[in-house]
Amino acid sequence: MSDKIFNEEHDETLETKCHDCGAILNFAPGTNNLKCQYCGAENEISSESEEAIEELDFDAFAKEAVKPEDTMQVATVKCTACGASSTLKPNISSDMCPFCSTPIIVTGGTMTSIIKPKSLLPFKVTQKEAYDGFKKWIKKLWFAPSALKKYATNPEKLKGMYIPFWTYDSDTYTKYSGARGTHYYVTETYTENGQTKTRQVQKTRWTPVSGSVSHFFDDILIVASNSLPRKYVDRLEPWDFENLANFDERYLSGFQTETYQVDLKSGFDLAKKVMESTIRNLVRRDIGGDEQRIYSMNTQYSNITFKHLLLPIWLSAYRFKKKVYRFLVNGRTGEVQGERPYSFWKIFFFILGILAVIAGTLYLLGVFDK
Numbered sequence: 001m002s003d004k005i006f007n008e009e010h011d012e013t014l015e016t017k018c019h020d021c022g023a024i025l026n027f028a029p030g031t032n033n034l035k036c037q038y039c040g041a042e043n044e045i046s047s048e049s050e051e052a053i054e055e056l057d058f059d060a061f062a063k064e065a066v067k068p069e070d071t072m073q074v075a076t077v078k079c080t081a082c083g084a085s086s087t088l089k090p091n092i093s094s095d096m097c098p099f100c101s102t103p104i105i106v107t108g109g110t111m112t113s114i115i116k117p118k119s120l121l122p123f124k125v126t127q128k129e130a131y132d133g134f135k136k137w138i139k140k141l142w143f144a145p146s147a148l149k150k151y152a153t154n155p156e157k158l159k160g161m162y163i164p165f166w167t168y169d170s171d172t173y174t175k176y177s178g179a180r181g182t183h184y185y186v187t188e189t190y191t192e193n194g195q196t197k198t199r200q201v202q203k204t205r206w207t208p209v210s211g212s213v214s215h216f217f218d219d220i221l222i223v224a225s226n227s228l229p230r231k232y233v234d235r236l237e238p239w240d241f242e243n244l245a246n247f248d249e250r251y252l253s254g255f256q257t258e259t260y261q262v263d264l265k266s267g268f269d270l271a272k273k274v275m276e277s278t279i280r281n282l283v284r285r286d287i288g289g290d291e292q293r294i295y296s297m298n299t300q301y302s303n304i305t306f307k308h309l310l311l312p313i314w315l316s317a318y319r320f321k322k323k324v325y326r327f328l329v330n331g332r333t334g335e336v337q338g339e340r341p342y343s344f345w346k347i348f349f350f351i352l353g354i355l356a357v358i359a360g361t362l363y364l365l366g367v368f369d370k
Helices: 058-062 127-139 146-151 230-234 264-287 344-364
Strands: 025-027 033-036 042-044 071-078 094-096 103-105 110-115 159-192 195-223 291-320 323-330 336-338
Touching: 058 264, 058 291, 127 291, 127 323, 127 336, 159 264, 195 230, 195 264, 195 291, 230 323, 230 336, 264 291
Parallel strands: none
Antiparallel strands: 025 033, 033 042, 071 110, 094 103, 159 195, 159 291, 291 323, 323 336
């Protein structure tokens, strides 16, 4: 593979090699510099574009009316176990898949045309800072296998990955039908212990209703990867999108990048599900009353725009009893999330210990002598 992770068809040459020793310069998290890991030389990444990060027209791209300048060629290798397509660092012929810990041997990269990312959040958290947070998270896990804690002693197990995301904006107009429930109370007579009593009983009167609601959604975030547990990726939020930088390959130097598996249209289908929850709440509010029933909702989406961006995640994949567990660290905030295995024997001996304590206490109280 070449020194350039993304291989664009233009004449621009990025300065990814150290002028002093010729080594590959890597982006230094928390700075705006490329740094040589051998001699310490630094090159500042100067912003060549002050353009605002633009939203792209969804319908135009969905109809494949894509301009050449909005796409790029990317060289990737694909894991045969989990299907993730990601880049490898230059001059690496073999590695472990960062998503499932399966060995990968590079026999030749595949060139794929993708929608070019327009923006990214550069790494801010260093590998050491991510590793320290990872260790603290591991220590808090009850009944974790000893092998996991041993695994966490190697900071190199954490891989810096740029993960692809989509964001969607959309106007929505929803027509609905349902029913409004209004509470009222009736007096009910009943007998208790031979005495006649009364009480107020709540009833609900249902009235058919129909109507419409409108809402604008801004930056619905959808991870474009199927290689990571989606619910844990969502828990890494929030992201400081106010610090988004225009896409520059130099921020990727020293890190790996996954290409999107969830395409633009599929991503919007996932965004619709996120929007549905808010729309449903708006419909209930519009129906009013004390209770609401929704029979149907028909939503129209218009003025849809999107962004393709890369977000930084420190990632580690751990295998335990033939199952893969992924641990994620937000590369901007240090937030740690992940799947965790349990040790059967630790749980077994813990329960056994509790039973032994209970039995010992009962023995000392003389319960068994009675």
